[in-house]
Amino acid sequence: MNKNTPNLVLSDIKGKIFVHPYLKMMCCAADTIQTPSKDELIPLPRGSTLFYMPGHIPIGYDISENYPAPISEYKGRKVFAVSAFLIPGYTRLFLPAAKKIDKRVVLPLWSYTAVGWMKGKYYTAAVKIDPLLRQRPHYYSNTALLKSNVRSFLKKYPNNRLFRHLANCALNYNCRAAQNLFFKRWEAPLPVSPVCNARCLGCLSLQDSDCTTASHARINFVPTLQEIKEVAVGHLDRVKEAIVSFGQGCEGEPLLQFKTIKQAIVLIRRSTSKGTIHLNTNAYNPGYLNELAQAGLNSVRISINSFQRDFYDAYYNQRGYKFSDAVSSIKTAKKAGLFVSLNLLVFPGLTDTPREISALINLLKRGYIDLLQLRNLCIDQAFYLSKIPPIKEKPIGILNMIGMIKKAVPRIRFGYFNLPRERFNLS
Numbered sequence: 001m002n003k004n005t006p007n008l009v010l011s012d013i014k015g016k017i018f019v020h021p022y023l024k025m026m027c028c029a030a031d032t033i034q035t036p037s038k039d040e041l042i043p044l045p046r047g048s049t050l051f052y053m054p055g056h057i058p059i060g061y062d063i064s065e066n067y068p069a070p071i072s073e074y075k076g077r078k079v080f081a082v083s084a085f086l087i088p089g090y091t092r093l094f095l096p097a098a099k100k101i102d103k104r105v106v107l108p109l110w111s112y113t114a115v116g117w118m119k120g121k122y123y124t125a126a127v128k129i130d131p132l133l134r135q136r137p138h139y140y141s142n143t144a145l146l147k148s149n150v151r152s153f154l155k156k157y158p159n160n161r162l163f164r165h166l167a168n169c170a171l172n173y174n175c176r177a178a179q180n181l182f183f184k185r186w187e188a189p190l191p192v193s194p195v196c197n198a199r200c201l202g203c204l205s206l207q208d209s210d211c212t213t214a215s216h217a218r219i220n221f222v223p224t225l226q227e228i229k230e231v232a233v234g235h236l237d238r239v240k241e242a243i244v245s246f247g248q249g250c251e252g253e254p255l256l257q258f259k260t261i262k263q264a265i266v267l268i269r270r271s272t273s274k275g276t277i278h279l280n281t282n283a284y285n286p287g288y289l290n291e292l293a294q295a296g297l298n299s300v301r302i303s304i305n306s307f308q309r310d311f312y313d314a315y316y317n318q319r320g321y322k323f324s325d326a327v328s329s330i331k332t333a334k335k336a337g338l339f340v341s342l343n344l345l346v347f348p349g350l351t352d353t354p355r356e357i358s359a360l361i362n363l364l365k366r367g368y369i370d371l372l373q374l375r376n377l378c379i380d381q382a383f384y385l386s387k388i389p390p391i392k393e394k395p396i397g398i399l400n401m402i403g404m405i406k407k408a409v410p411r412i413r414f415g416y417f418n419l420p421r422e423r424f425n426l427s
Helices: 143-154 160-174 176-183 225-238 254-271 287-297 308-314 323-335 352-367 381-387 398-410
Strands: 007-011 015-022 025-030 032-034 049-053 058-062 065-069 080-085 090-092 096-098 115-118 119-125 126-128 187-189 243-247 275-280 299-306 339-346 371-374 414-415
Touching: 007 058, 007 126, 065 187, 090 275, 090 371, 126 398, 143 160, 143 176, 160 225, 187 225, 225 243, 225 254, 243 254, 254 275, 254 287, 275 287, 287 323, 299 323, 299 352, 308 381, 323 339, 352 398, 371 398
Parallel strands: 058 080, 187 243, 243 275, 275 299, 299 339, 339 371, 371 414
Antiparallel strands: 007 015, 007 080, 007 115, 015 058, 025 032, 049 080, 058 065, 058 096, 090 126, 115 119
């Protein structure tokens, strides 16, 4: 136990947070509970949010008794575990150490991170993985300007359903990508697919499992080529280092609308050569990626939660494609000339097990991946563990995993955000 380990924080039913006078913060990696080391803690990044976890009691470390201590009451009140929700650009190292006492509770689709209190500050188990200062909350605080810009766009394009859909995402779902569109900066979304060929446990837009409610509504139409062009070309022409991207949280799998995307890319590139056209995908069809690259697609981000097929299948519940198709797409995309990012959905206790790390390093060594995005998997940790196969290896820690990757594959770039093509060749 490090004497500088932060104290445990806990919450009452109203969300009021308390600092325990002597119990220390503990962390969790899958089913492994431990105290964090000094280098695994950072001050809570400004703009991050604290959540209390209903149905979960916190577990602290009792130094005098030298054992982990679950705590259900404090000063005569029932208490619950507290989690940090990190601002984008940070990868969590540990989950909160918490015990689920109400199995009926499935937590909303957020990424839950261990947090504690020390010397007048909150500390969390995380690492800054991307130097870009994007999606910081203060960049989105001017709601008056956002609403004004939304009105201007809708007035200019009164018949464009895609603009109306994205206006709802920006104003009612607080979608940063949609807000970027109306703030005229960075990466803007091009959702096109109301259907999907996977039933992900943590799907943000449609839930047909026994998981929690989806975070927002899925698009319910396929935009016309003209609607896509109007959104994309204006953004690419006016914004420095602009990105427009197919494959958003408010849609299914974009490649299921392959013909529409291909025709839209051709149409966009007839109007402008500026900016980056990007695709986020489960990459179920390698051939489609090759054709889109020839049409003018610049980059692709392929999402994977695990390099073990059983774990991948348990999360994605895919229909009509295999894990090997997604892996094949990585090679195909790079050979087709695309900038390739791997969106690794990080879950402490699984992602940092030896078998996962070995498979990841072996893939990175082949040279098909340009950017490794370490994004936090948003899901209730107990729910996730109940749906995937048992984890039979002990984790070594996310920070140690990052160190091993840097040593084994020095050229690999780490990040969180999709990159504009102006930054493809920057170190």
